[in-house]
Amino acid sequence: MTRHSLAAATAIGLVLSAGGVAAQTTKLSIQNHQAPESTSGRMIADFVENVTRMSGGDIEIEMFYSASVVKSAETFDAAATGILDCDMTNGSYQTGKNPAFQFVADTMGGYDSPLEYQAWVNVGGGREQINALYNPFGMTFIGAAVGGQESLSSTRPLNGPADLEGFKFRSPPGMESEIFAKLGASPIVMDFTEIFTALETGIIDGADASSLANNVGLGIYDIAKHTTYPGFHSMSADHLACRTEVWDAIPDAHKAIIETAHRAMAMDLMMNTLVENGEALATLPDQGVVVYDWSAEDRATFRAAAQDAWSEWAEKTPETAAIVQSHRDFIKRIGLGE
Structure with missing residues (x-):
């Protein structure tokens, strides 16, 4: 499944719709390191479904769970070199390339809530800082997903x-x-x-x-x-990052769909983690x-x-x-x- 060219990697092309109007299609292969039955894994499946629905099927995502194509730590490089198109794992795997990746993946004591971290990414200049780090490696940061603090x-x-x-x-x-x-x-x-x-x-x-x-x-x-x-x-944050040449070739409308669906996924992850942690908390007294x-x-x-x-x-x-x-x-x- 190695991608030898941009066209093969993204499979962005033109097809005729029923009305005879040319429509662009986008195909992406993405690997994550989550089990499909985990909370994060279920949110990722919803992300793929939402992208498909919002695009009317014009965006097709081949999602690989549990690091099934390459090892988790190799996903970033696999996307950068064309084995995959995008990486949905964690920046911490790349701290050997540059220690700055640590501060994308987990600030350790920096924020009290996942919403504060997301605010830094989306309205606090974080996205620009992250892309200044990712771009030299041929990758573009799309968004982050973090459920909440660990215990x-x-x-x-x-x-x-x-x-x-x-x-x-x-x-x-x-x-x-x-x-x-x-x-x-x-x-x-x-x-x-x-x-x-x-x-x-x-x-x-x-x-x-x-x-x-x-x-x-x-x-x-x-x-x-x-x-x-x-x-x-x-509070560990996973990212969605795609090979820059792939991302740049995607139509703007498709980029907007992917970005919107990913931001919705990040919010759903925060909400589900909050609820599941609360439910778990209620069981602890009985366990002593x-x-x-x-x-x-x-x-x-x-x-x-x-x-x-x-x-x-x-x-x-x-x-x-x-x-x-x-x-x-x-x-x-x-x-x-x-």
């Missing part, structure tokens, strides 16, 4: 920052580990599949796994009887799980540690410095910080 799970209390001292927990690599280490925790980078055994054997005290609803679904609270909610530390809602002061402590890490990362590349400053300016603009 820490733990086998011991998590009342506030003081309880992070010596807290051994599963963490993804990168900036998150650095932030929690500053607060006295002991992050341990391990594969997602190793969490349960590590919790059961006491290798770790807790885990940064996913949202409250997903943690319930995964059965994490069968072992870990303490959790933070609402979350405060991590204690829920910790950190105070504004405690959240500020975490944000201060995050800001220190931001400053260190901003020194890595000019692009990282620019996008970090963009976030800081917007955070101040909306009254979240100084």
